[in-house]
Amino acid sequence: MTEITPTQPLAGIRVIEFSTMVTASLATMMFAQQGADVIKVEPPGIGDPMRWLGSQKAGISGLFHNCNRAKRSITLDLKTAEGVAHARQLCLSADVVIHNYRPGVMDRLGLGSEALRQEKPELIYCAITGFGHEGPLSGRPAYDHVMQAMAGFMTLQGHPKGFAYVKTLICDKVTAYTAAQAITAALFARERIGVGQHIDLSMLESCIAFLWPDGGMHLTLQGEDVTHGAPFADYYQLPLRSTDGAIAYAAMTDDHWSAIFDIVGRPDLKTEEKYQGRANRSIHMAELASIIANETPNLTSAEMVAGLSARDVPAAPCLALEDLPANQQAMAVGIFEQTDHPQLGRVQHVMSPARFGGIRPAPCGPSPALGEHREAVLAELAAPLRS
Secondary structure (H helix, E strand, C coil), X not given: CCCCECCECCCCCXXXXXXXXXXXXXXXXXXXXXXXXXXXXXXXXXXXXXXXXXXXXCCEEHHHHHHHCCXXXXXXXXXXXXXXXXXXXXXXXXXXXXXXXXXXXXXXXXXXXXXXXXXXXCCEEEEEECCCCCCCCCCCCCCHHHHHHHHCHHHHHCCCCXXXXXXXXXXXXXXXXXXXXXXXXXXXXXXXXXXXXXXXXXXXXXXXXXXXXXXXXHHCCCCCCCCCCCCHHHHCCCCEEECCEEEXXXXXXXXXXXXXXXXXCCHHHHHCHHHCCHHHHHHCHHHHHHHHHCCCCCCCHHHHHHHHHXXXXXXXXXXXXXXXXXXXXXXXXXXXXXXXXXXXXXXXXXXXXXXXXXECCCCCCCCCCCCCCHHHHHHHCCCCCCC
């Protein structure tokens, strides 16, 4: 068994992934970063369609690379008996099986949770679906755009009168992180009780649970005696414009707001009763944030951030992703790395954000070419391999 170390806590764990796109792929990439042997099963031909989305070369896109580093790829045709037989062998060699196929697909192939865990009770099996296994939408496909609408993201972003997307695959990624946590908990439970378990996880439930702590705080307390303040959506108005861009700020206390009023040149707002005290501001937050956003101080972003920071107000410039690799703070924490990929050449990606014992895990391996490890993986199973 591969040696377990503080920065490779999942060494010796084998994960078999049947998936397309992000939900399962990102979850298992995190396992690979932490030492697990992740084998990605892809259909022959084009493989995971994510390979071809956005910037790409040599059959590997930037998105695919970011979600599939340090994995091994094997192609299997699950429409053939031989492909299914190899897939079954793989699953029974594993600690974890994860897929994001629609309900019923894996069962029809004989690769469902009950069938596999009956033969290998210690197996952990995670099934990710869009809408769950019950209800009128259970069999429908689910992609990030659709889930943003269903789970309330679009209404929240367009609050109070419109609808707007979060312009990133947030629902896919939230589901991936939820899956990673659930599987890790199941692995921990297996260490204590000796058996695996089945995990059902839907994008819809993951995303509602993600939004609820703040997005649903006004719906949490029930009854007629609840005093409602402003929802957090009201705190997210437009940023404060500068002469060379914009800054974001998070004012929570009276002193914070006093500093904001000064820097935008509106000290008169300090005497407005409806903006004095946390309770009053909460009621009128949308109005207040809109007033501040419409002010345009004759200051650079750096000057505004410095002025607010001097008064202990959390503030930061609005950066583009392109700015981050050269950002002083990002460089200081060492989040970015550049490595040489055997097919892609020089690539830039982010390191694991988790540090174990104060040490960040070492850079993990490259993303795989389609079917790159097929022969090696099947040889490990002592399975006959057709040319």
